[in-house]
Amino acid sequence: MKVKVKYFARFRELAGVSEEIVELPDGAKVKDLIKIIKERHPKFKDEVFEQSEDADVNVSRNGSYVNFDEELKDGDVVALFPPASGG
Template sequence: MKVTVRYFARYRSLVGKGEEELEVPDGITVGELIEILREKHPVLRNEVFAEDDDLADVNVSRNGRYVRFDEVLHDGDVVALFPPVSGG
């Protein structure tokens, strides 16, 4: 199945593009997609995304709605990755 991944803010700069389409296995979860992206773009693994046991360093939306990492993706989904936001 195909999903579109959109990168925002620092992720866009690190990956060098704002969007890409990926062929992924059917039934993949958001967390598994993040693992694929960490393999495909090592700069994300090394500089941005948290270690495997803590994915809280990335906010993810699917088709415009924030999702959990165990949510299953479907063909044609658009997944957007945002860095965590903080402020005061």
């Protein structure tokens, strides 16, 4: 299956592109996609990208925020955002 990945803010800089198509096996989850992104873009290896209460990435699938165990489907659009900070 193929999903479109969109990168925002710092993640766009790390990837060097604003979006790309990633091919995954059927039944792949967000965490599988993150693993492929780390392999494809070595600068991501410096980022933690671990799903926890203090996650270093926010992930949306087709406009809704999801966790790393969310299963992906062919044609999904996945967006990666750095965590928001503010005050």
